[in-house]
Amino acid sequence: MRIAVVGCGAVGSLFAAHLSLLEDVEVWAFDLNELHMAAINRDGLRLTGAGDVVGRPRATSNAAELPPCDFGIVATKAMHTEPAIAATAHAFAGGFVATVQNGLGNEETIAQHAERVIRGTTFPAGKLLEPGHVQWDVKGDTTFGPYDGRTPLAEAERLADACTRAGMPATAVEDARGPQWRKVIFNASTNPIGALTGLTHGRVCERSDLRALVTGLVDEGKAVAAAQGIELDADPEELIDHAAKPEVAYGHKASMLQDVEARRQTEIDYLNGGIVRFGREHGVPTPLNAAIQALVKGVEASWTQS
Amino acid sequence: MTKVVVAGAGSIGSLLAAHLARVADVTVLTRREEHAAALREQGLRVSGRSDFTVQLGATADPAALPADASLAILACKGTDLEPLAGGLEGTLPAATVMTIQNGLGAEDIVAAHGDWPLLSAVTFMSGTRHGDAHVEYVLDTATWIGPYRGTTEEDAREAAELIEAGGLKAEAFPDLRPAQWSKLIFNATVNGVAALTGLPHDFHFAQTAKLSDLGHLVRDLVDEGKAVAEAAGVQLHDDPWEMNVLATQRGHRHFPSMLEDVEAHRPTELELINGALVRAAERLGVRVPLQTAVYRLVKAREASYSE
Numbered sequence: 001m002r003i004a005v006v007g008c009g010a011v012g013s014l015f016a017a018h019l020s021l022l023e024d025v026e027v028w029a030f031d032l033n034e035l036h037m038a039a040i041n042r043d044g045l046r047l048t049g050a051g052d053v054v055g056r057p058r059a060t061s062n063a064a065e066l067p068p069c070d071f072g073i074v075a076t077k078a079m080h081t082e083p084a085i086a087a088t089a090h091a092f093a094g095g096f097v098a099t100v101q102n103g104l105g106n107e108e109t110i111a112q113h114a115e116r117v118i119r120g121t122t123f124p125a126g127k128l129l130e131p132g133h134v135q136w137d138v139k140g141d142t143t144f145g146p147y148d149g150r151t152p153l154a155e156a157e158r159l160a161d162a163c164t165r166a167g168m169p170a171t172a173v174e175d176a177r178g179p180q181w182r183k184v185i186f187n188a189s190t191n192p193i194g195a196l197t198g199l200t201h202g203r204v205c206e207r208s209d210l211r212a213l214v215t216g217l218v219d220e221g222k223a224v225a226a227a228q229g230i231e232l233d234a235d236p237e238e239l240i241d242h243a244a245k246p247e248v249a250y251g252h253k254a255s256m257l258q259d260v261e262a263r264r265q266t267e268i269d270y271l272n273g274g275i276v277r278f279g280r281e282h283g284v285p286t287p288l289n290a291a292i293q294a295l296v297k298g299v300e301a302s303w304t305q306s
Numbered sequence: 307m308t309k310v311v312v313a314g315a316g317s318i319g320s321l322l323a324a325h326l327a328r329v330a331d332v333t334v335l336t337r338r339e340e341h342a343a344a345l346r347e348q349g350l351r352v353s354g355r356s357d358f359t360v361q362l363g364a365t366a367d368p369a370a371l372p373a374d375a376s377l378a379i380l381a382c383k384g385t386d387l388e389p390l391a392g393g394l395e396g397t398l399p400a401a402t403v404m405t406i407q408n409g410l411g412a413e414d415i416v417a418a419h420g421d422w423p424l425l426s427a428v429t430f431m432s433g434t435r436h437g438d439a440h441v442e443y444v445l446d447t448a449t450w451i452g453p454y455r456g457t458t459e460e461d462a463r464e465a466a467e468l469i470e471a472g473g474l475k476a477e478a479f480p481d482l483r484p485a486q487w488s489k490l491i492f493n494a495t496v497n498g499v500a501a502l503t504g505l506p507h508d509f510h511f512a513q514t515a516k517l518s519d520l521g522h523l524v525r526d527l528v529d530e531g532k533a534v535a536e537a538a539g540v541q542l543h544d545d546p547w548e549m550n551v552l553a554t555q556r557g558h559r560h561f562p563s564m565l566e567d568v569e570a571h572r573p574t575e576l577e578l579i580n581g582a583l584v585r586a587a588e589r590l591g592v593r594v595p596l597q598t599a600v601y602r603l604v605k606a607r608e609a610s611y612s613e
Contacts, residue, residue, distance in 0.1 A: 196607070216595065269518070288596070290522070290523070294523040295523070298505050299502070302503055
């Protein structure tokens, strides 16, 4: 089996390093970060933190070098999906492309370039420390499922099985929208609140007025999911309260707050913006998510002023 | 000569004091004694749309204010009004007191500290302080005045005429609420969005080409405010959305005070502006989910640096 990981930041590196440990899988890593790719080819791809792994995928920044693959795993930031899949689609002409990205709309974008698409949601997280070296912060599960009738469940199972055997536990289900929307609603209802106020997850949740705003955002997301017949696999409200506990993620600065502090473009259009877009398509009003999207886009616009 | 007290010498207070001092006997009440000393020694310079330097009285001690002043303008920031009014208790026995703060409720804060006759005012002019004894006159838009407690439109007109004689623009109204609410809705919306996004009041606030453009949110926030005004029986003097569009077309990028306060990690006027609007909505049974969200977000933003 041959697998190419497209977008080899923290999450992509977790998949590439683990999968490359398997005897029966040849792994390619593709990313525009040439220093990271060169370091991987020279010294291997090292994970430290939640586990210690040194993988040896073949790494390249040149999409033309990718050979025909059985599976692709797209792990770029959501705003880079289009150029990433456009450049690499040739390698997946006979295979399947899975996404493990944040947000909504990635499958649709990939499907414009690739015939057979696998929806995916993943919870592990980390950060790139230096070229060739990724800190593995959080372990977690991945769920795969066919995007549409062109992908048999058996293929999603084959990919999930490889990931599980490699140390990244994954399951395949017929409808993977439940975990995806659960994660999107969680992120869309909490990350931008942290980004707009500067507060950590725990401090957002302990302010009852702000916690009520979070619930307003969750309720809109649930209504949009319900209108599509999506059954969430867990209640985002419970996950939000769980994460607020001191021993879980009370002091965690949402990635969007980190993005805003570093003046990096956020994934707001694929989180709250995705909920707004699907809401519009299904006739469900989402005024709070639209307001939050507009405010965060305003924050991004302020960086190009003066 | 009419004796006038101007309490608070930020940009608005300084502009009022300097211009009034050309036609009245003005004493400025400052918070800091060095500020009062600088004004006594150097006078107060105005640049920009006016260009002059004027001598005036100044003190940091409320007890030293002239007992025969007939008009006292409280021109401090809304967050400083409560301690200022408290300090004035028992002083200014002959004065009509005029508030000029943003938002709603300034008059009631003052009323709790004395039985002075009260005038309400809103101002649309703006200035920039360049030190204790120099203020630049930037926007020469008017100050609007109306009766509040124990005063009539005639009293408002007298105050407006005095301010006009000094070289600023002013107008008297029989009821200030239509203008006050127009400005309230405008400020709650524009200042709140600016404080959260970091954007000065510029073209983004009127942009509606794309569905996620900020202008849609601004218009929705204004519409919620208009529903509250309607429920309160107030017919707005100006449409806050049109005020927003016009202001963004003036071509200079205004930094609302709430944005400057948030960036400098200072307390904002949130409670008098957004808080007042949200509480009025609650009292009147009008749903304002977006104004409520903006109010809560700015409040939490303040908490992120003040706690």
